[in-house]
Amino acid sequence: MKSSLFRISFLAFIQLLVYIVLIFCVVSSCQIQKSSTTKNTIAEPSVHKKVLLIGFDGIRGDAFDVLLKNGKLPNMAKLVKHGKYTMATTSDLTGSWGGWSDVLRGVHRDKHEAGYWGKEGMQNVAPSADHPDFVNTPDLFTRLESHDHSIRTAVFNTWSGLDKILDKPDYRAFVNYETHGDSIMTLAAGKYLREYNPDMTYFYQGDTDIAGHNNGFGPNSIASELADFSKKYRESIIKADKNTGKVLQAIMEREQVKSGRESWLIIFTSDHGATEGGHSQNRVAERYVPFIISGVNLEIYEPYPQINDIVINPKNIDIIPTIFTYLGIPGNSDAWSGLAGHNLYYPTNKNAIAKKLAFNKNLIFNGDAEYDVGFNGHDETIYIGGPKDAERDWDTEGLYWDQSISGWDDWTLSPSKNSMTTVFYGAGEKIMYPKHSNQSNWNRGQNFFAGGIDGESIMTQSIDLSGVLNKSENSLSFELSAYLGGFEDLEDTASFTAIFMDKYGKEINRTVIDGPNASERNNETLLIFKKVTKKVPTGSVKVKFIVETKGKHGYSDNLSFKLKN
Structure with missing residues (x-):
């Protein structure tokens, strides 16, 4: 994602209109085909569970936090109001290949192999479909399809690299970020969510990372003022927030939501942060990304495991286990096979691993090194x-x-x-x-x-x-x-x-x-x-x-x- 954005011209405006028409046509035709082939004879539940996963590319946690606290991200603020907000840690592959592979495949780079350390530093490379570990650790949508083919999935994407990470969504909409992709995918996602019935939707915005590369992300250290980050980078995050608001509005306008017949789990994250010179160097500001778990017609209890005053910050590999738990996919099913993360969704107000100070018991959390996956040295x-x-x-x-x-x-x-x-x-x-x-x-x-x-x-x-x-x-x-x-x-x-x-x-x-x-x-x-x-x-x-x-x-x-x- 290194190409520069170009200025909007009259020709580009015409192109934008053409793309919008094409996307609307594709959305309509694709869903008709899906509906006609779906097999689902199971009795309908009283409340249907749906999931929206939102991904902004290249979001520094400190930049997001400053914008949020200054009222610049009203739609993210709504998610925070009805959910929980913290910072997540990414893997040491602080680039898009590794970062989104963590999110969408639920494993570390020892399995998805989207990168390595070399003489020139961290090398982010496209994952190989031929790699046995990659084959044995399928993506979110493949896992859902294999578990229950009646689960309908949709992806709205503006970075072609995700095609190498994702496989088998029922509906995939793509327009490159260089040709107003983020705006077009926002319209397409809104239309799709109003008119059709996906169970799992992934909505991606890529202009944020491009703005950072072209205009600067921010300092190498953690920052706390708006002026610490480039204006164009701030504006790109604000725009992504506005686009997200349109998608959220489409969900709120669904009749099933209005009547309480649908509950939505909404998760927001990013693949990596960045520093002054970019990313892929495993610096603190590159691994410090915002994380929100929220819901519509859904009460979110404290999702981040806490022992005494220790909050166990989530990781992006926790997203798939959280989605599966919410959807009620049994932990002993093949869908869970090989996942490296932990669930963050608790249907009651009892944190699964919380404990109080007690005598004659070990008070250190994860002192035995068993909470995380062990690597091969x-x-x-x-x-x-x-x-x-x-x-x-x-x-x-x-x-x-x-x-x-x-x-x-x-x-x-x-x-x-x-x-x-x-x-x-x-x-x-x-x-x-x-x-x-x-x-x-x-x-x-x-x-x-x-x-x-x-x-x-x-x-x-x-x-x-x-x-x-x-x-x-x-x-x-x-x-x-x-x-x-x-x-x-x-x-x-x-x-x-x-x-x-x-x-x-x-x-x-x-x-x-x-x-x-x-x-x-x-x-x-x-x-x-x-x-x-x-x-x-x-x-x-x-x-x-x-x-x-x-x-x-x-x-x-x-x-x-x-x-x-």
Whole structure:
């Protein structure tokens, strides 16, 4: 999506009218054909469940947030009013191929293979239809079609690249973004939603990314003022909001919606953010995208898993599981096969994994590395994206999978620190990672944490202790424990730290568990269990946990913090 937009001329205006007529004709004829071939003898439910997935290309989370707070995005504000809004983290493939593959295929790049790290940095490439992993991880529409062919799907798209990511929507409308595609697809989607009956609709807007490339997105760091972002980029997001408003209005005008016979789940996201020079560099501002889950005739409860004061930000791979849960597709059906994300839709006001502070229980979320998918280690990226050539072999020299660890902050920290990743036990071919034990007393699950690029990697998590400590701080102790280790004779290792702070955020005391060096491990690749029990420092209100690695082969697992009374 690198071409420039051209100025509207009289000829372009005529062309616009022709396209509109063509789109309206195609919409009408296509739906007639679909209706005549659909088989559906199942009794009609009292309330029909529908889904609208909205995708704006290249939206920085901070730019969106500033525009929203300044009243520039009234239609997105309506979605927020009737739903939940937060920031999502994308994968390290901060480009359209990888980003939309995450969204629409529900897996990371180890499966959809739409990119890799090379000598020139992140390489976003079109996914290959011949790649076995790509075939075995079908897109959203193929999954829906295979599960129930009576589910009607529609796509309104202005970027041709999506044709390589998507397959089998019942209706696909396309006009290139260079020829007023966003405006034309808005009209087409509105007409379609008024006149026909899709169950799953994907509405895409591409001019936002083009405006950023042509006029600048914004600074390399997170920004907070309107003036921090280029005028044309801001205007493109505002226009996309207006277009979305027209599509939402078409839904509201449906008789089934007016009568309460339809409920709509509406999800909004983007494939990637951007920095001053563009994207595809895995920077914070590129992975920080807006995420809204909302509904019409549908109550949205707190969708983002929360433990204590830790909000587990969604990822774009969570979208398909959320849609399937809402539509009532059983979790044991083939439609779910291979999906890497988690559901964010809860039909009641009881968050599925929420818990309160309790004694003698681990209070750290995702300390066992099991919430996210485990990858195949640092040396295996050369096999994922294509041929084993010199360019991809460069990955073996220290580049990494970086998925953003759920529940931990491992991607907004100092640029001198690297992100962490999750690796499964037994990973590796050239480099053999720690192996899973078949012994009955094995308690470490399938995955463990590892460092990123050679050097120091870090992730942090904090919890509020005030509700417990106010009652019993004089007699309270804690147990801090972890499995820590490294690789053969390398001195790579990991440490686990708990920092106790007062109500002003000032450090009172800290406890550090250092991982074993190569000698302590007898130069073996393994993790060793370590534990410390101490009194909770008086005046503690908050505790911050830090996991740091020295080198990419510093390993950790089963990170635990328990309060003892």
